[in-house]
Amino acid sequence: MNLHQLRFVREAVRQNYNLTDAAKALFTSQPGVSKAIIELEEELGVDIFTRHGKRIRGLTEPGRLVLESVELVMQEIDSMKRIGKEYAAQDSGSFTIATTHTQARYTLPRVVQAFMLKFPKVRLSLLQGNPRQIAEMVQRDQADLAIATESVAAIDGLITLPCYQWEHVVVVPVDHPLLRSKSVTLEEIAGFPLITYDSAFAGRNKIDHAFVLRGLKPDVLLEAIDADVIKTYVELGMGIGIIAGMAFDAERDRNLRAIPVGHLFGMNVSRVAVKQGAYLRSYIYTFIELLTPTLNRKLIEQAMSGEKEHYEL
Secondary structure, three states, X not given: OOHHHHHHHHHHHHOOOOHHHHHHHOOOOHHHHHHHHHHHHHHHOOOOEEEEOOEEEEEOHHHHHHHHHHHHHXXXXXXXXXXXXXXXXXXXXXXXXXXXXXXXXXXXXXXXXXXXXXXOEEEEEEEEOOHHHHHHHHHOOOOOEEEEOOOHHHOOOEEEEEEEEEOEEEEEEOOOHHHHOOOOOHHHHXXXXXXXXXXXXXXXXXXXXXXXXXXXXXXXXXXXXXHHHHHHHXXXXXXXXXXXXXXXXXXXXXXXXXXXXXXXXXXXXEEEEXXXXXXXXXXXXXXXXXHOOOXXXXXXXXXXXXXOOOOOO
């Protein structure tokens, strides 16, 4: 048994059981991949993959267990490599963050700026997607950490910690009648065409749930993943918007006004997620500390070791 065989098994699954694509991804030959997998199966005494003729189609039951072990072994190998790299170059390397548009646009700029001043030799990359996509990027080692509000807390294999709380705001033109309301109600909001986030983003599930509980069905005119898009259409007079409070800037959004509505939709918690068992370079801990002063390396390491049950905002 050798590491090449384990890599071939993992890549075959990642490439949807296409050995030609797996070979290309690993810069080797398809016959070599096929032979190595067969030799591993013979050594283990079980079939890892189901086959139709010479083509593999999926994992057998023991194959699924083998894959779990392969992932653990490869994760440990990757961690050892990172340890070596970190001690060879303490303040340089690469760092990939997976996050949503709202976080990348409104929360991270000041954090990234401060981080780059501390670690100018680190090559930082930002990957964007919906919460499920960015969680999968961390699971697949395409990113070192994820930052989002929804979904990441429930993903197997990830350690998540709360960063900060925020509430939604209703954005309206400067002369809108809702501005005369002392305390905006769901019924008042439901009386106007609504422009808000796509169902996968920025607490949209809480918005929908609040209306359902009151037996209201708002007229959702437009859904978007980008608060700037929502604000643009509100400025055009097409409806009122519901966005994350962090996405409103009174100086920049001079043609709009924001009405806090945390009392209607509740508070939301943005979280940072890392892969369970991953080795984090020292500057990643620093980045998390810059993102939220409530977290420090000790708390993060406790969470990584399984002691996270009692830490919430």
